[in-house]
Amino acid sequence: MMLFHSLGVVYIAFGWLSGLLLFLGTVVVYFVLSSGIRYWVKIAFLLLFFISMLPWRLEIIYMPRIQIIVPFLAGFFMLRVWSFLSVNQLELEKKSVHAFNFFFLGPNLSFPLMPIIDYRDWKKAYNSSTETTYYTAIDRLAAGLFNLLLFRVIYHFLYIAPFAIHNGMDVIQFMLASYLMLLRLPGLFLLISGWLGLMGLNLPPVFGRFYFANTYSEVWRRINIYWKEFVVKQLYNPFFVLFGKFSFNMRMGMAIILAFALSSLLHTWQLLWIKGNFDFRITDLVYWTVLGCLVFVSGTIFPSKFIQRFNAQTKINFLDAMRNASAVLMVFISMSVLYSLWITGDIHYWVYILSLLQHFTYDDFYFLISTASLLLVGFAVLTMIFHRFRNHKEFFSVLPFSSGIFILMLFFLRFADPPQLKKLLHYVPNHEDVSRMEKDYYDAAVGSVNRRAYNWELILNRKRPEFFKRDDQLHRRRNDLLTRELRPSVSVDLNGSHYTTNSFGLRDKEYAEYPDSGCYRFAFLGASYTMGYGVNDRQSFEALLEDTLSRDYCVEFLNFGVGSYSLVQQVALLNEKVNHYHPGGVIYTAHSQEKFRVTRSFVSLVQNGIDLKYPALISIRDRAGLKQYMGFDELFSRTQPFSDELLDWGYKEIIYYCKTHSCVPIMVFAQATMDEENRLEWEALQQKAEGLGFVILDISNALVNYPVENIRVSELDHHPNAFGHQLLMRALYVQWKKNEEIIFNRYGK
Structure with a gap:
C-alpha cells in the first residue's frame, strides 16, 4: 500500500x-x-x-x-x-x-528534511502495528499541526531579522524568537511520523519537549531523537571504542565532542543537496562543538543531584517546581544565545549584535524581570499540575494541541485581517525571506559572489542559472555606482520575453536628442518594474501610458529603467545620462519598502568596494563604521540608522537636478507584488517628497485587489505580467489626468 x-x-x-x-x-x-x-x-x-x-x-x-x-x-x-x-x-x-x-x-x-529513521526501528515498526499506533498517529498529526501554526505566528509576528536589530530589546526578541522557530522542525517531523503511523508504522517518538529541558543533556535527548540515536550509533559509539586506552570520562568527552563536530559536517552535507550549495560556516562547527561540551559537562562532570532527584520523583512541591522552572529558564536562555550564533552565521556580526545589549532602558529591564517572574511561577504551577495527572495520558494526548489549534484559529478569525490569516493558513515568506529572495535574484544578475541561501523551500525551486548567464547579453557590468547598464542596440529573448534596446542603451524606441516643438518629454527612472522585466517590448506600463496619452497630445516617456537600480543608481544615472535627451520632466518610480531597498543597495556598493563618489555617501559610510570585509547583515544593521539620511540625500539630488535643468520632478509610488501594503510608510514618503517639491502620482492600490497569481509573471518571478502592467498603466493614467494641469504648468521650469 x-x-x-x-x-x-x-x-x-x-x-x-x-x-x-x-x-x-x-x-x-x-x-x-x-x-x-x-x-x-x-x-x-x-x-x-x-x-x-x-x-x-x-x-x-x-x-x-x-x-x-x-x-x-x-x-x-x-x-x-x-x-x-x-x-x-x-x-x-x-x-x-x-x-x-x-x-x-x-x-x-x-519534506526533504526527513528524520533519520534507524533501519532496526523501521523493521520493528513494520511488524508491530497495533490499535494504539493509529491513536498515536493522530496525536502526532495534531501536535505537528499545532507546532506549525505556532511557528507561523512566531515567523511572521515575533521574529526580527538580524539586520533589523537596533537595541537591547531587539536582541532579546531576535534570540528568543529564533530559538522558538525551531518549532517548525518538530512540526514537520511529527506530520511525517503521523502520516507513516496512519500507514500502520509504529515508529518511536520523534521529538521530546526540548524547550522544557532542565539540563543540556535533556535538550540533546529530546531535540531530535532520531538524529540523536543516529549520532550515538554511527559516530559516538565508534569513537568511544576507538579511545579505549583513556579513562572513562576522557573517552566519553572526546567521543562526544568529535561526534558533535562531525554533526555539523553532516548538516552541511544535507543542505548541499537541499539548497544546492556547499555552505559550511565556522559558526556551524562552533555551535555543535559548544553544545557537545555543554552536554558532556552537564551530564558527567557537574551533574545536578537536584535535577536527577526531581526527574525521578513522583510527587513535587512548589519549591521544587520553582527550582526546576529556574533551571528550565536558564537552559532555554543559554540555548537561545547559542542558537543565535548558529543562525547568524558570522561570529564577528554576532558579537556586534551582543554589543547592542548595552542599549537597555530601566523600563526594558523591569519588563524582562516581571515577565521572567511570571513565566517561572506559571511554569512551576503547570509542572505541578502535569506531574499530578501525568498518568492520565489519554487526557493530555490530543487535548493541549487541539486546544492550542482552536485558540490560535479563534484569535485569527476574530482579530486578524485576511492577509494576516493567509500567513497562518498558507506558506507566505516573511519580510526577511522576501528581501533575501530579491537580493539573491539581483546578486546573481550582477554577478555578486556574496550569495546567502534563505529558506530551503524557496531554494528547491530556484531559477536556473542560464537566465542570468543569458542576461549578460542584455546587460553589461560597470565598476561604479551604476553597477551595470543595458547594452545598446540589442535584441534578445530572455525567459520567455523579448527585449530590445535603442542605440543609447534604453529599453525603448529611438528618440532624437531634442524633443520636437510642442512635444512633452519626460525621463522615466525606475528599476525592473519600469523597465518591464518579464513582459515583451511596449508592454510595460511606461510604454502603455505613452501610447495612451499620445492620442491626446505629443508626449514622450524615455524609459531609463534598469533592473536592480535603487535611488543611489537613479541619482548617478541622472547626472550621467539623462540630460543627453533634454527632458522637461523627471519621473522617479518609488516602490514599497523604499527605505529598505536604498539601504540594501548602498550596503551592496560598500561590500563590493565601489567608489561612492558623493561626499554625503562617503560620510554615511564612515560614520556607520562600514568595512568591506563585514558581512551583509552587519553592514545593513550599521547602515539602518542612516536610512532616512540616504533617502533625503537621494530625493534632494533629484530636486537639485530638476532645478538646475528646468525639469518638473514627479514621483510615482507603486506597490511591489511581493510586499505587504504599508500605508504609514507611503504617507511618510509622500510627506517628505511633497515637502521637497515632487508632484505625487500614487498608484499603490493598482494591484492590491487582484490575486498575486493573476498579476505576476510566474511563481518564481514576481514581476508584474502583461495584465499587471495594464493595471499599473490604468491607475497611472488616472493619476496623470488628475495632476495634468500641475505637471504642465511646471514643465520645463
Whole structure:
C-alpha cells in the first residue's frame, strides 16, 4: 500500500518521465546496496553515485528532467543508507518491499528534511502495528499541526531579522524568537511520523519537549531523537571504542565532542543537496562543538543531584517546581544565545549584535524581570499540575494541541485581517525571506559572489542559472555606482520575453536628442518594474501610458529603467545620462519598502568596494563604521540608522537636478507584488517628497485587489505580467489626468 502511495505521489509531483527516472534510480541504488557484493564495493558505488549527481545539483549541468529529481534522489540515500548498511552487514537482509520503502518514502518528496529513521526501528515498526499506533498517529498529526501554526505566528509576528536589530530589546526578541522557530522542525517531523503511523508504522517518538529541558543533556535527548540515536550509533559509539586506552570520562568527552563536530559536517552535507550549495560556516562547527561540551559537562562532570532527584520523583512541591522552572529558564536562555550564533552565521556580526545589549532602558529591564517572574511561577504551577495527572495520558494526548489549534484559529478569525490569516493558513515568506529572495535574484544578475541561501523551500525551486548567464547579453557590468547598464542596440529573448534596446542603451524606441516643438518629454527612472522585466517590448506600463496619452497630445516617456537600480543608481544615472535627451520632466518610480531597498543597495556598493563618489555617501559610510570585509547583515544593521539620511540625500539630488535643468520632478509610488501594503510608510514618503517639491502620482492600490497569481509573471518571478502592467498603466493614467494641469504648468521650469 505504501509503495503504491509513494508511486502516486511521485507521478503527481514530477510527471511520468521524471517520476520514472526517480523510481528507476532508487531501484538501482537499492538493489546494489542490498546485494551480496563486498562492503567496499558498495561504498565505492555510493561515492560514484553522489559525485555523478553533483554537477546537476550545483547547476553546472542543466537538464530539467534530471535536475528536478536530484535533491530527492539524494535525500532518499544521503543519511539513511548509513543505518541500512550497518544493519545489512550484520544481518544479511533479503530484498523486500518494506526494505525498499525504507528509502522510497512518499513523505520525503514533501519534506526533504526527513528524520533519520534507524533501519532496526523501521523493521520493528513494520511488524508491530497495533490499535494504539493509529491513536498515536493522530496525536502526532495534531501536535505537528499545532507546532506549525505556532511557528507561523512566531515567523511572521515575533521574529526580527538580524539586520533589523537596533537595541537591547531587539536582541532579546531576535534570540528568543529564533530559538522558538525551531518549532517548525518538530512540526514537520511529527506530520511525517503521523502520516507513516496512519500507514500502520509504529515508529518511536520523534521529538521530546526540548524547550522544557532542565539540563543540556535533556535538550540533546529530546531535540531530535532520531538524529540523536543516529549520532550515538554511527559516530559516538565508534569513537568511544576507538579511545579505549583513556579513562572513562576522557573517552566519553572526546567521543562526544568529535561526534558533535562531525554533526555539523553532516548538516552541511544535507543542505548541499537541499539548497544546492556547499555552505559550511565556522559558526556551524562552533555551535555543535559548544553544545557537545555543554552536554558532556552537564551530564558527567557537574551533574545536578537536584535535577536527577526531581526527574525521578513522583510527587513535587512548589519549591521544587520553582527550582526546576529556574533551571528550565536558564537552559532555554543559554540555548537561545547559542542558537543565535548558529543562525547568524558570522561570529564577528554576532558579537556586534551582543554589543547592542548595552542599549537597555530601566523600563526594558523591569519588563524582562516581571515577565521572567511570571513565566517561572506559571511554569512551576503547570509542572505541578502535569506531574499530578501525568498518568492520565489519554487526557493530555490530543487535548493541549487541539486546544492550542482552536485558540490560535479563534484569535485569527476574530482579530486578524485576511492577509494576516493567509500567513497562518498558507506558506507566505516573511519580510526577511522576501528581501533575501530579491537580493539573491539581483546578486546573481550582477554577478555578486556574496550569495546567502534563505529558506530551503524557496531554494528547491530556484531559477536556473542560464537566465542570468543569458542576461549578460542584455546587460553589461560597470565598476561604479551604476553597477551595470543595458547594452545598446540589442535584441534578445530572455525567459520567455523579448527585449530590445535603442542605440543609447534604453529599453525603448529611438528618440532624437531634442524633443520636437510642442512635444512633452519626460525621463522615466525606475528599476525592473519600469523597465518591464518579464513582459515583451511596449508592454510595460511606461510604454502603455505613452501610447495612451499620445492620442491626446505629443508626449514622450524615455524609459531609463534598469533592473536592480535603487535611488543611489537613479541619482548617478541622472547626472550621467539623462540630460543627453533634454527632458522637461523627471519621473522617479518609488516602490514599497523604499527605505529598505536604498539601504540594501548602498550596503551592496560598500561590500563590493565601489567608489561612492558623493561626499554625503562617503560620510554615511564612515560614520556607520562600514568595512568591506563585514558581512551583509552587519553592514545593513550599521547602515539602518542612516536610512532616512540616504533617502533625503537621494530625493534632494533629484530636486537639485530638476532645478538646475528646468525639469518638473514627479514621483510615482507603486506597490511591489511581493510586499505587504504599508500605508504609514507611503504617507511618510509622500510627506517628505511633497515637502521637497515632487508632484505625487500614487498608484499603490493598482494591484492590491487582484490575486498575486493573476498579476505576476510566474511563481518564481514576481514581476508584474502583461495584465499587471495594464493595471499599473490604468491607475497611472488616472493619476496623470488628475495632476495634468500641475505637471504642465511646471514643465520645463
